[in-house]
Amino acid sequence: MQHSDLLSRLGLELPAGGSGLAVRSPVDGASLGTVPVTAASEIPDIAARSQRAFEAWRNVPAPRRGELVRLLGEELRAAKEDLGRLVTLEMGKIVQEGLGEVQEMIDICDFAVGLSRQLYGLTIASERPGHAMRETWHPMGPCAVISAFNFPVAVWSWNAALALVCGDPVIWKPSEKTPLTALACQRIFERAVARFGSDAPADLLIVVNGGRDVGEALVASPLVPIVSATGSTRMGREVSVKVAERFGRSILELGGNNAMIVAPTADLEMAVRAIVFSAVGTCGQRCTTLRRLIVHKDVRDALLPRLKAAYASVSIGNPLEAGVLVGPLNDKGAFEGMQRALEQAKADGGVVTGGERALADQYADAWYVKPAIVEMPAQTDIVRHETFAPILYVLTYETLEEAIALQNAVPQGLSSCIFTTDIREAETFLSAAGSDCGIANVNIGPSGAEIGGAFGGEKETGGGRESGSDSWKAYMRRQTATVNYSKALPLAQGIKFEI
Ligand code: NAD
Numbered sequence: 001m002q003h004s005d006l007l008s009r010l011g012l013e014l015p016a017g018g019s020g021l022a023v024r025s026p027v028d029g030a031s032l033g034t035v036p037v038t039a040a041s042e043i044p045d046i047a048a049r050s051q052r053a054f055e056a057w058r059n060v061p062a063p064r065r066g067e068l069v070r071l072l073g074e075e076l077r078a079a080k081e082d083l084g085r086l087v088t089l090e091m092g093k094i095v096q097e098g099l100g101e102v103q104e105m106i107d108i109c110d111f112a113v114g115l116s117r118q119l120y121g122l123t124i125a126s127e128r129p130g131h132a133m134r135e136t137w138h139p140m141g142p143c144a145v146i147s148a149f150n151f152p153v154a155v156w157s158w159n160a161a162l163a164l165v166c167g168d169p170v171i172w173k174p175s176e177k178t179p180l181t182a183l184a185c186q187r188i189f190e191r192a193v194a195r196f197g198s199d200a201p202a203d204l205l206i207v208v209n210g211g212r213d214v215g216e217a218l219v220a221s222p223l224v225p226i227v228s229a230t231g232s233t234r235m236g237r238e239v240s241v242k243v244a245e246r247f248g249r250s251i252l253e254l255g256g257n258n259a260m261i262v263a264p265t266a267d268l269e270m271a272v273r274a275i276v277f278s279a280v281g282t283c284g285q286r287c288t289t290l291r292r293l294i295v296h297k298d299v300r301d302a303l304l305p306r307l308k309a310a311y312a313s314v315s316i317g318n319p320l321e322a323g324v325l326v327g328p329l330n331d332k333g334a335f336e337g338m339q340r341a342l343e344q345a346k347a348d349g350g351v352v353t354g355g356e357r358a359l360a361d362q363y364a365d366a367w368y369v370k371p372a373i374v375e376m377p378a379q380t381d382i383v384r385h386e387t388f389a390p391i392l393y394v395l396t397y398e399t400l401e402e403a404i405a406l407q408n409a410v411p412q413g414l415s416s417c418i419f420t421t422d423i424r425e426a427e428t429f430l431s432a433a434g435s436d437c438g439i440a441n442v443n444i445g446p447s448g449a450e451i452g453g454a455f456g457g458e459k460e461t462g463g464g465r466e467s468g469s470d471s472w473k474a475y476m477r478r479q480t481a482t483v484n485y486s487k488a489l490p491l492a493q494g495i496k497f498e499i
Contacts, residue, residue: 003032003089006082006085006086006089007032007033007086007180009082010079010082010083010086010184010187010188011184011187012033012180012183012184012187014032014033014034014035014180015033015034017034018034019034020034020035020036020037020209021034021035021036021037021176021179021209021210021211022034023035023090023179023180025089025090025092026090026091026092026327026328026329026330026331026366026367027088027089027092027318027319027320027327027328027363027366028318028363028365028366029363029364029365029366030365032089032090032180033180035179035180035183035209036209037209037210037211037214038208038209038210038214039210039214040210040213040214040216040217041217042208043208043214043217043218043221044217044221044223046171046206046208047142047171047218047221047223047224048223049202049203049206050142050169050170050171050203050206050223050224051141051142051223052201052203053142053169053201053202053203053204054139054141054142054167054168054169056199056201057139057164057167057168057169057200057201057204058138058139058167060167060199060200062116062117062119062165062166062167063116063117064199065116065164065165065166065167066112066113066114066115066116066117066165067113067116067196068164068192068193068196068200068204069109069112069113069116069161069164069165070109070113071192071195071196072109072161072164072188072189072192073105073106073109073110073113074192075188075189075191075192076102076105076106076109076157076188077106079102079184079188080099080102080103080106081099082184083098083102083153083181083184083185083188084098084099084100084101084102085098085320086098086180086181086184087101087102087152087153087181088319088320088327089320090152090177090178090180090181091149091150091152091177091178091181091330092283092285092319092327092328092329092330093150093282093283093285093319093327094319094324094325094326094327095319095320095322097281097282098319101151101152101153101154102153102154104154104157104158104451105153105154105157105161107450107451108154108157108158108161108162108451108467109157109161111161111451111452111467111468112161112162112164112165113165115162115165115472116165119137119165119166119472119476120137121134121135121136121137122134122135124480126482127492128484128486128490128492129486129488129490130484130485130486130487130488131482131483131484131485131486131490132482132483132485133480133481133482133483134480134481134483135478135479135480135481136478136479136481137166137473137476137477137478137479138167138476138477138478138479139166139167139168139476139477140166140167140168140225140226140249140475140476140477141168141223141224141225141226142168142169142170142171142223142224142225142226143159143163143168143169143170143171143224143225143226143227143228143475144170144171144172144173144218144219144221144224144226144227144228144229145159145160145163145170145171145172145173145228146173146215146218146219146227146228146229146230146231146235146239147172147173147174147175147182147230147231148175148230148231148232148287149175149177149178149330150282150285150286150287150330150388151230151286151287152174152175152178152181152182153181153182153185155230155253155466156170156172156174156182156185157185158451158455158466158467159228159251159466159475160172160189160205162466162467162471162472162475163226163475164204165472166472166475166476167476168226168475168476169201169203169204169205169206170204170205170206171206171208171218171224172185172186172205172206172207172208173208173209173210173214173215173218174207174209175231176209176210176211176212177330177331179209182207182209183207183209185207186205186207189204189205215229215235215239216238216242219239219242219243220242220246222246222248224248225248225249226248226249226250226251226474226475227239227243227248227249227250227251228250228251228253228464228466228474229250229251229252229253230253230254230287231253231254232254232255233254233255233386233411233412233460233461233462235254236252236254236460236462239252240252240462249474250464251456251464251465251466251474252461252462252463252464253287253455253456253457253461253462253464253466254287254412254460254461254462255287255386255412255414255460255461256287256288256289256291256386256412256413256414256415256446256457256461257291257292257384257385257386257410257411257412257414258278258288258289258290258291258292258412258414258415258416258417258437258446258447259290259291259292259293259294259406259407259410259416259417259446260274260275260278260290260292260293260294260416260417260418260419260445260446261294261295261397261400261403261404261407261417261418261419261420261429262293262294262295262296262299262303262418262419263296263299263400263403263418263419263420263422263425264296264298264299265420265421265422265425266299266419266420266421267419267421267443268299268302268303268306270419270443271303271419272303272306272307272310273310274417274419274443274444274445275290275293275307275310275392275445276307276310276311276314277445277447277448278290278445278446278447278448279291279293279371279390279392280311280314280325280326280371280390281325281326281447282327283326283327283328283329283369283371283389283390284371284388284389284390284391285329285330285334285388285389286447287414287415287461288414288415288439288446288447288448288449289390289446289447290392290445290446290447291383291386291387291391291392291393292379292383292392292393292395292406292407292410293392293393293394293395294395294396294397294403294406294407295394295395295396295397296396296397296398296403297396297397297398300394300396304373304375304394307373308353308373311353311354311370311371311373314326314371316358316359316368316369316370317359317368326368326371326390327368328363328366328367328368328369329367329368329369329389330367331367332367334367334388334389335357335367335369335389337387337388337389338355338369338372338387338389338390338391339355341382341385341387341389341391342355342372342374342391344381344382345374345376345380345382345383345391345393348376348377348378348380348382349376349377349378350374350375350376350377350393351374351375352372352373352374353372353373353374354369354370354371354372354373355369355370355371355372355374355391356369356370357369358370369389369390371390371391371392372390372391372392373392373394374391374392374393374394375394376393376394376395378395379393379395379406379409379410383395383410384409384410384411386412400425400428400429404428404429404433404434404435407435408435408436411459411460412457412459412460412461413436413437413438413457413458413459413460413461414437414438414439414446414456414457414461415437415438415439415440415441415446415447415449415457416429416435416437416439416440416441416446417440417441417442417443417444417445417446418435418441418442418443419442419443420442420443421443426442429442430442436458436459437457437458437461438454438455438456438457438458438461438465439453439455439457449467450468451467451468452467452468452469453467453468453469454466454467454468454469454470454471455467455468455471456471
């Protein structure tokens with residue numbers, strides 16, 4: 001493949017060899033070039049630069065900070081086609097999803113621009129006469145964004161757009177598997193800064209490419225009060241302890257094990273379409289991918305043959321080509337992990353359809369697979385584990401209570417959904433005794449969230465929230481201030497302390 005035009009339009013001129021991070025495309029395994037890396041030992045200096053940027057940026061009025069994000073949104077609109085294609089090339093998702101990811105970046109910029117005039121505090125009634133009490137939100141400091149390979153650009157933008165309007169500079173450590181898209185975003189951001197004017201300090205965004213050691217150095221830095229980390233639960237477990245040790249704040253977006261309950265009254269036509277998109281889309285490599293299908297025993301026989309027929313019709317192939325719905329797994333390790341999970345599922349009594357390697361003749365160095373459906377006799381350990389590949393485990397239930405208990409009986413708590421036309425079932429699923437996930441949908445699959453809502457999940461998913469609603473509060477510090485405009489000095493709770 002020859003992609004030099006695309007790379008140069010995005011401002012990326014890369015040496016073919018040399019030292020650094022070698023980037024390969026999961027589409028065909030070909031090299032895309034070598035990217036310079038940051039050494040972990042450089043992180044203290046980088047954090048100090050970011051801190052200096054913070055000291056200037058926090059004094060720029062929030063609506064003016066919003067103007068920078070508005071310009072970033074404009075630059076992203078102009079670069080959408082190219083950046084979307086680069087996401088496909090470097091990560092392997094189909095172009096429609098690559099473009100969707102860039103659209104999500106544009107959407108969060110729009111959201112953040114509005115937010116820049118709405119970082120509302122509170123006025124609070126004081127119990128003392130002649131006193132006024134208020135709560136104000138102030139910028140917090142440099143925000144580290146550690147991101148995963150599967151959403152190489154959108155996750156950065158959810159964090160960066162909010163952090164920037166909140167007055168925080170960003171240090172971004174992208175996945176070592178997707179450094180190019182990060183560099184492209186940095187170039188796009190630089191264009192926005194050039195148009196913005198001189199009140200943008202240097203170093204508002206610093207991209208640090210490299211491996212886990214670079215992430216670890218960022219996590220350890222006392223100059224970085226916020227660490228927003230997206231990735232595996234293993235990573236989150238390490239990061240959360242390190243950040244907590246120094247009393248920093250972490251925003252964790254970790255693994256999911258998302259389920260759909262298909263109830264007896266479900267619209268099966270809609271359910272099949274939702275299952276296929278959310279279980280095989282992005283080749284099963286979304287944190288919100290549908291991994292468990294919990295089907296009522298009375299509809300199982302009507303649903304499964306339709307689902308298998310739909311799976312058989314899904315086109316697997318080069319994600320850059322129109323009409324393809326399923327691209328490759330990211331690498332050989334992902335393929336091997338998938339095969340191990342399928343072997344274990346079989347050993348547990350599961351019946352597997354699909355799951356084999358595909359297109360090996362055409363793409364010897366890439367890892368295409370047929371998405372798998374696995375009918376399980378029970379929710380065994382392998383079902384409770386997130387395997388980052390297109391495996392859909394099918395379980396059967398008789399009562400809604402049993403279905404909800406199955407849905408909740410996994411360590412992760414990201415996304416969930418129910419297909420039903422029975423309002424009692426739908427509301428029970430959404431109630432306090434229903435789904436225990438951060439995201440719970442009715443008649444919509446578990447993946448493909450809009451940016452307006454808070455995104456994230458509970459338990460081993462980490463508890464963080466990003467994107468919409470009031471997620472912005474995680475990027476600011478809260479200050480409670482009481483002003484005495486009287487000539488007396490009354491104490492709270494009526495305490496007398498005369499001197
Ligand atoms: P990963 O955990 O291997 O890597 C994620 C990032 O963390 C990378 O940048 C990596 O270099 C860095 N990292 C790894 N160990 C670190 C450490 N000890 N300290 C600091 N940084 C460290 O994850 P991945 O394979 O890139 O992504 C797939 C995983 O991400 C899946 O589990 C998926 O569910 C999850 N994910 C979650 C969300 C969400 O919003 N909940 C979104 C996307 C992906």
